[in-house]
Amino acid sequence: MTDILQQLVNFIGEHPLLANFVVFMIAMGEALFLIGLVVPSTVVLVGAGTLVGLGKLDPWPIFIWTMLGAIAGDAVSYWVGHIYKGQLKTVWPFNRYRALVERGEEFFLRHGGKSVFIGRFVPGVKAIVPGIAGMVGMNATRFTVINVVSAFFWSIAHLGPGFIAGTAFSAVGEVSGRLATVLGVLVGILFVAVILGRWLILIVLPLFAGSRTAIYSRLAEKEGRFAGWLAKVFDPEHPRSAGMLVSAFLLLVTLPAFAAISLAVMPSGNSMERADTAIRNLFLSLRTPIGDDIMVFITMLGDGVVTSITTAVIAIYLFTRHAWRRGTGFLIAMAATALFVPLFKLLFHRSRPLDLFYTGADAFSFPSGHATINTVLIGIAMVLVAHDRSPLVKAGIFSVGIVYILAIAFSRIYLGAHWFSDVIGGLAFGTAMVSAFAFVFGSIHNEKIGRWWLAGIVTVTIIAVGGNHIDRSFDTARWDYAPQAPIVTMSEKDWLGGGWKELPARRIELNGETEEPLILQWTGDLAPLQEELVSLGYARAPRWSLATLTGFLVGQTPADALPALPRTHNGRAPSIVLIREDGEEKGRWVLRLWPTIYRIADGGLPRQVYVASLMHERVEYPLNELSTIRTDREEPEQGDNPLMLLPGTLMKTRANGAEVVLGGFRE
Numbered sequence: 001m002t003d004i005l006q007q008l009v010n011f012i013g014e015h016p017l018l019a020n021f022v023v024f025m026i027a028m029g030e031a032l033f034l035i036g037l038v039v040p041s042t043v044v045l046v047g048a049g050t051l052v053g054l055g056k057l058d059p060w061p062i063f064i065w066t067m068l069g070a071i072a073g074d075a076v077s078y079w080v081g082h083i084y085k086g087q088l089k090t091v092w093p094f095n096r097y098r099a100l101v102e103r104g105e106e107f108f109l110r111h112g113g114k115s116v117f118i119g120r121f122v123p124g125v126k127a128i129v130p131g132i133a134g135m136v137g138m139n140a141t142r143f144t145v146i147n148v149v150s151a152f153f154w155s156i157a158h159l160g161p162g163f164i165a166g167t168a169f170s171a172v173g174e175v176s177g178r179l180a181t182v183l184g185v186l187v188g189i190l191f192v193a194v195i196l197g198r199w200l201i202l203i204v205l206p207l208f209a210g211s212r213t214a215i216y217s218r219l220a221e222k223e224g225r226f227a228g229w230l231a232k233v234f235d236p237e238h239p240r241s242a243g244m245l246v247s248a249f250l251l252l253v254t255l256p257a258f259a260a261i262s263l264a265v266m267p268s269g270n271s272m273e274r275a276d277t278a279i280r281n282l283f284l285s286l287r288t289p290i291g292d293d294i295m296v297f298i299t300m301l302g303d304g305v306v307t308s309i310t311t312a313v314i315a316i317y318l319f320t321r322h323a324w325r326r327g328t329g330f331l332i333a334m335a336a337t338a339l340f341v342p343l344f345k346l347l348f349h350r351s352r353p354l355d356l357f358y359t360g361a362d363a364f365s366f367p368s369g370h371a372t373i374n375t376v377l378i379g380i381a382m383v384l385v386a387h388d389r390s391p392l393v394k395a396g397i398f399s400v401g402i403v404y405i406l407a408i409a410f411s412r413i414y415l416g417a418h419w420f421s422d423v424i425g426g427l428a429f430g431t432a433m434v435s436a437f438a439f440v441f442g443s444i445h446n447e448k449i450g451r452w453w454l455a456g457i458v459t460v461t462i463i464a465v466g467g468n469h470i471d472r473s474f475d476t477a478r479w480d481y482a483p484q485a486p487i488v489t490m491s492e493k494d495w496l497g498g499g500w501k502e503l504p505a506r507r508i509e510l511n512g513e514t515e516e517p518l519i520l521q522w523t524g525d526l527a528p529l530q531e532e533l534v535s536l537g538y539a540r541a542p543r544w545s546l547a548t549l550t551g552f553l554v555g556q557t558p559a560d561a562l563p564a565l566p567r568t569h570n571g572r573a574p575s576i577v578l579i580r581e582d583g584e585e586k587g588r589w590v591l592r593l594w595p596t597i598y599r600i601a602d603g604g605l606p607r608q609v610y611v612a613s614l615m616h617e618r619v620e621y622p623l624n625e626l627s628t629i630r631t632d633r634e635e636p637e638q639g640d641n642p643l644m645l646l647p648g649t650l651m652k653t654r655a656n657g658a659e660v661v662l663g664g665f666r667e
Contacts, residue, residue: 021065027065028072032073032076045155049159067155070154073130082137255429261425262366279571285572286414299477300469302411304369333434337433345367367422368426372429487598496665506518522611539560570594594610615634
């Protein structure tokens with residue numbers, strides 16, 4: 001995985017003109033009138049800044065093209081507003097977003113000319129204010145000056161965080177490429193989650209203002225208490241209407257999601273179980289001592305002692321402020337979650353990925369207690385603190401909470417304390433509990449709780465209790481969470497006598513799906529195997545690089561000059577990839593060998609068992625301008641397996657008639 005990511009970074013870095021074009025178009029699209037609301041500028045520009053920090057892109061061209069794109073986008077929006085003025089509210093598609101346009105007008109009237117500068121940094125209005133400036137007749141020269149100055153600082157604000165992150169990852173990469181990969185994946189997950197949350201709060205919800213108005217009007221015309229209650233829920237003027245609708249939507253989504261995950265983790269050898277194993281193996285291959293220390297530190301912040309004391313502190317504070325209903329609801333939610341987790345663990349009786357120190361119900365895996373309880377605890381705290389705040393403040397509060405929750409959830413998967421599905425199930429149930437709390441108690445407005453005081457108390461409690469817990473128990477936890485690679489040993493006699501049947505018959509993808517057959521099992525040193533395969537016409541597959549990648553963009557590239565597509569088995573990358581050109585069929589055979597958890601132990605050091613697939617790929621040349629690869633056979637024809645030609649091998653046949661070659665044994 002590290003090699004694949006490195007090759008991707010190298011490809012982007014070696015195409016600076018393409019990178020300049022992309023940042024220009026994204027920065028411009030982000031500023032276009034209304035269109036910019038759906039352009040993912042932050043993700044792309046932070047990514048570009050990261051590549052600059054990694055030393056893969058020159059900083060000045062990226063900065064200049066980003067700034068020029070931002071200037072061009074605002075200028076286009078300004079002149080659209082200047083030319084069409086008030087007509088924009090009546091023509092499609094702008095009439096569909098009349099409420100957003102009016103919101104931009106209010107923002108401009110409130111802040112005047114400086115709204116062009118401020119608005120560029122405010123999600124939800126940044127793609128509207130320049131057009132409004134043109135509609136109200138702002139002087140073009142003044143607008144241009146503010147446009148250029150704001151674009152300068154906006155470019156720094158978007159490229160800067162990525163540059164800092166890239167510089168940090170570059171330094172970490174000098175120590176360990178695997179650690180840089182793990183931290184990069186974690187930061188990427190957190191970043192995308194925060195962006196999606198902010199997009200939902202600041203952009204998506206305002207887009208439905210018109211629909212909510214129409215629904216409210218229809219419900220208001222109906223008689224009955226239930227229709228009246230629904231009308232109140234959909235009333236755009238009701239300050240808690242949007243929150244209740246979001247809570248109801250999340251509840252309706254997360255509960256079925258949890259039920260689906262619960263059914264999927266039943267022990268039946270299904271794709272979810274295989275995906276869990278593959279993901280666990282992937283993280284095992286990426287673990288490093290420094291990465292372990294970081295993840296142990298994070299996971300200990302979510303331990304029971306920290307969550308229990310934080311729960312007690314929040315409850316005492318709420319009752320002290322006479323927030324009786326919210327305090328009671330909070331305790332009910334936490335108590336129900338604390339009972340739910342061990343009951344489900346006992347019900348499912350699912351073993352953890354590693355043999356850890358847990359006892360009783362905690363010795364079982366589904367769902368993750370850390371993910372579930374911390375989602376409910378921090379989620380409800382976020383709801384209470386963000387209640388009745390502006391969309392921008394809500395987005396900031398939920399961003400911090402989401403980062404905290406997902407970091408703990410990620411640490412559980414990395415450390416092997418839980419399967420991936422355990423964590424996803426815990427997050428789903430925890431989100432459902434938070435949504436239920438927000439729906440029931442979110443509309444309460446007569447309980448003043450001092451939201452910033454609550455935020456401060458929660459933060460100080462987690463820092464104080466978590467810090468003390470980590471200081472006292474970190475060395476023990478580091479030992480408890482030490483990597484444990486699962487190993488299955490058997491004698492060579494048992495392997496040849498039938499143990500080979502225990503190994504997977506087909507390759508397992510990261511998503512748990514089974515792919516091509518595994519037709520070779522080899523034990524011990526791979527050097528003799530590679531020598532024999534070379535004598536049969538095989539050679540090492542070309543490595544991924546700019547030169548080999550461009551081979552796909554050129555017609556008539558020979559099959560042996562194209563790199564093999566990356567494939568993992570059970571989360572592990574192949575140890576060897578060999579190819580043999582097949583001139584008669586304008587294609588090639590690709591042999592991949594992956595390590596397994598199995599070892600042959602007959603005195604001396606245990607020998608690794610590998611499995612391999614042999615696939616035929618046809619190379620095609622559309623219009624003689626490209627070279628593409630298409631798999632047309634997953635294995636050789638029956639009885640035509642070239643691996644049978646290897647000296648000292650045995651042919652075995654599965655119950656379904658599939659052939660497997662065993663080799664590398666000493667007998």
